[in-house]
Amino acid sequence: MMPFDFDAPISRSNTDSVRWDAHLGRDVIPLWVADMDFSSPPCVVEALAKRVRHGIFGYTHAPVDLRTAICRHLEHDYSWRVDPDWIVILPSVVSGLYTAVRELTKPHEAVLIPKPVYHHLRLACSQAPRAFTEIPLALEDDRWVMPWHQLHDLCGEHTKLALLCNPQNPGGTVYSKSELTQFAHVCEQNDILICSDEIHAGLVLNPALRHIPIASLSQSISMRTVTLMSLNKTFNFPGIGLAWAVAENPTLRQAMQTNLHQTIADPGLLAYTATLSALQGGESWRQSLLEYLRGNRDTVIARIRAMPQLKVSRIDATYLAWIDCSGLNHPDPHSLFLAAGVALSPGAQFNAPQCVRLNFATQRARLHAALDRMALAIGAMPSA
Ligand SMILES: Cc1ncc(COP(=O)(O)O)c(C=O)c1O
Secondary structure (H helix, E strand, O other): OOOOOOOOOOOOOOOOOHHHHOOOOOOOEEEOOOOOOOOOOHHHHHHHHHHHHHOOOOOOOOOOOHHHHHHHHHHHHHOOOOOHHHEEEEOOHHHHHHHHHHHHOOOOOEEEEEEOOOHHHHHHHHHOOOEEEEEEOEEEOOEEEOOHHHHHHHOOOOEEEEEEEOOOOOOOOOOOHHHHHHHHHHHHHOOOEEEEEOOOHHHEOOOOOOOOOHHHOOHHHHOOEEEEEEOOOOOOOOOOOOEEEEOOOHHHHHHHOOOEOOOEOOOOHHHHHHHHHHHHHOHHHHHHHHHHHHHHHHHHHHHHHOOOOOEEOOOOEOOEEEEEOHHHOOOOHHHHHHHOOEEEEEHHHHOOOOEEEEEOOOOHHHHHHHHHHHHHHHHOOOOO
């Protein structure tokens, strides 16, 4: 028996949920944007309630304990020793991505990004604007990985920054030490800085794997890296929002502070409360969450594999299944499933229109209902 009940459905209507309101009034199961249908841990909810009951919400600085609590967490979970002074508190990982691209490169310089990847990595480049080259991920032994031996050739004369997403969204890859070392080695050889989005670090589902922050590999790698992290995903409070950048190199750290307190607002005070309480008391909830998500992941993999037109590979981390629908021979798989009452993230958002991404962080009964609808939609196709 799990100490937390993830099967209990919680209505999200009338909460202005982005995910649930997009198809309001229609019989659609929303399994797209990456938040979860689970309440945050009781320790977080109680800490927020206490803070709200106080009733005064004046200008608030980061709690004095926050940076040291983050350092303890990084050392405990990832054996990564970080000095509290290396940490820059940000309102979100996305704002960190845009800052990194703008501030760590000059207008004529270029960026390397994985493909497919969470769309804001690509948008951060196109909006800066900076030229970018995509690193095409490929399936190897059922994992989405980079073409390690071609990385060097993808670096151009003006390439200055490489964006990494580890664990990888979409695809759920947890990069190994040797893979990260190869990536870092190419960056060192070509004098390229690294910005590593590690927001899914707390969501490693495979108990045999550990998340390794790329900056933890060596001091020289750390000196060329900005790591972006947050507890928003793991503890399900992205609507409150707080992230941090770790940069040992003072020049990179300074760059990540650009526009902070100006056009980039400080986190709201409840974000400090949520993050600190999750750091201090959220671990047993996280372990239960991972157990539940493993069950959902296994459900998704088994049921998608029973649909021969779809392909899904191993998912070692995240609550997102990356599904290849090219076997359907349908011009727009996302619309097909939406018409059948399941809203998935369209692959086009990740530059891969023949795929869809399914968020399985919901109650298992709802997940089964969505998978039933997907199977029915496929069964009803003229060629089926
Ligand atoms: C890889 C990745 N980075 C960043 C974010 C968003 O982070 P934040 O809400 O802190 O901006 C997401 C959300 O899905 C994500 O998957």
